[in-house]
Amino acid sequence: MQKKYSIADIAQICGVSKATVSRVINDKNEGVSKETRRRILKTMKDLNYRPSTLARSITTARSGMVGLIIPDASNLFYPAIIRGVGDCLDENNYSMCLCNSDSDPKKEKTHLLSMVDHRMDGVILCSGISNDSFLAQFSKYNVPIVLIGRTFDLYLSDGSVTGDNVKGALQAVQYLIQSGDRRIVYLDGTEGVSGAIQRYEGYRQALDGAGIPLDEKLVGFGSFSIEYGFQAINGLLSRGEKFDAVFAGSDLIAIGVVKALQRAGKKVPQEVEVIGFDGIELSEIFEPQLSTVVKPHYDMAREAARMLMAIINGQEGGLRHITVAPTLTLRSTTRPRSNKK
Amino acid sequence: MQKKYSIADIAQICGVSKATVSRVINDKNEGVSKETRRRILKTMKDLNYRPSTLARSITTARSGMVGLIIPDASNLFYPAIIRGVGDCLDENNYSMCLCNSDSDPKKEKTHLLSMVDHRMDGVILCSGISNDSFLAQFSKYNVPIVLIGRTFDLYLSDGSVTGDNVKGALQAVQYLIQSGDRRIVYLDGTEGVSGAIQRYEGYRQALDGAGIPLDEKLVGFGSFSIEYGFQAINGLLSRGEKFDAVFAGSDLIAIGVVKALQRAGKKVPQEVEVIGFDGIELSEIFEPQLSTVVKPHYDMAREAARMLMAIINGQEGGLRHITVAPTLTLRSTTRPRSNKK
DNA sequence: TTGAAAGCGCTAACAT
């Protein structure tokens, strides 16, 4: 167990002051002779000395760390998000502190406060919690925050990157309607979450536009999981509900839907068309490949991180609230159609 | 932009010393009158004061953070790992610092050093890099390290949790052989990585045991991805190679294999049986569901974190190197067989 | 029960 050296040790051994050592640590090209610098560098190396970021942070008021809060790292929606912000932070020599909120306001609050305690230079919140969120009170702590995929309480944030959920849902459902479907099931995850609210809005607009009355029996909310999609369809089927298509608020739900449909002997897409939402990697891997509303999550996450870095570095404005238009991507869970003009 | 308060501010406002405030922050039940404690607590709350973990860490020599290094957060193998260590850390009020190494020794080194700089209390390394790893030199820094799924250089770590890859591969290939398969393709990810080396060993043992000569044309290494499995099979097929089954070193590879096979019109499992490795969530989601060698990744990661916490807390021994036996799980990419005795 | 003072490892003026 070798001793941990501090800047004072290095200074003493090299016969210089701490200030000089500090200078070479921080790579100021000014003010240190080549010779001394070399000597100090060598000593640091020989002793395996690593300057403490903690101590530095305390004086510079910069921790070099950013927090990322997501609902659940094991949900297949998040890998792209994690990697996106991770890559951007790497490029900026920043570290990432990750935690799971489980969409639980309590946990969200705990983690948010933990970010403050650890003096994170900023945090990225990728979650869908609605009203009893701690977000409104978070500004007190003066930690810049940027939101991913959460389109209300934007005013409580310093930046945001979100997909246009209303439009995405609208397009998807319009497509189904044009395809001849009338009774269109709409299934989404956590009710009250911004994305779900907006997709519901898009769904309604599409029906309205086509003069199709909304049938609440065809609408359901649960969780963003395969299980929910599976159960929901089984429920509808057992209740004898008839429907031509399903629009799901997430790809995971859509996959559950397809599985339940197939299990019940319904042909997808011949008997029932299915469109998912998100365009996660899995939507392409799964067979049949999902028709879905694609959002570029990796890039969105990267952009959110870039934004946060800009804010932290005090760079001037630029657009701080970005909305990206999703693209309806037709694959194998919708019927092929000849292009119409 | 409100002022950031420090312990000194709170002390002054409450008319007590910093020491007293420190006492209530640290919740020592000793030494603070109920009244003073109440007053201090109230003031802290009113001012939104949050003690700086950084400052505390510098004196206590404890950061309350643990680093987790994985190759790639966007690889569908890792969600379970991330969540597993995350959950354990949460329970211990620890934070997680996550980074991606891309299986690049340089990046691994950079991140490992960053962990030292940030004075992480420990790190969990979940990666498969082989020889030019920085691991051998890492012990210099006296940061406890535990390994997940990396069964060589265990002596360089303070703990480890790994699956028995030799045995897992052996079982899988033996099963295929008993199933009547003779020409068995073996595809794995990064060559030289501990897991791959061991699976290759298991593969060889199984062939040996059955007196089947090893045909190197049926063996390939690439990356742990769907793409690789897909390409590899296409390559074999275009070269006119004949084979009865495929054993893949990861589920992702196996999925690529199945896709390529199906695309080429080969029936799985009727014409070609496929067994994957890992048992990630996706192996069950994918259709056809993968027959695979399952390891409990979430639990393994959790256990690794638990181990690390024990080491950090200076708790006595217990087993510090754990090997878990994987279980061959038969699903839809192998032919049904009657049980034999 | 409370306080004073030193110290943790660093940076940042300000001198020299």
Place this chain on the structure above:
DNA sequence: ATGTTAGCGCTTTCAA
């Protein structure tokens, strides 16, 4: 080019 001196926000003896 280098050193001196204060801090930064906290914990921790040791006294009172």
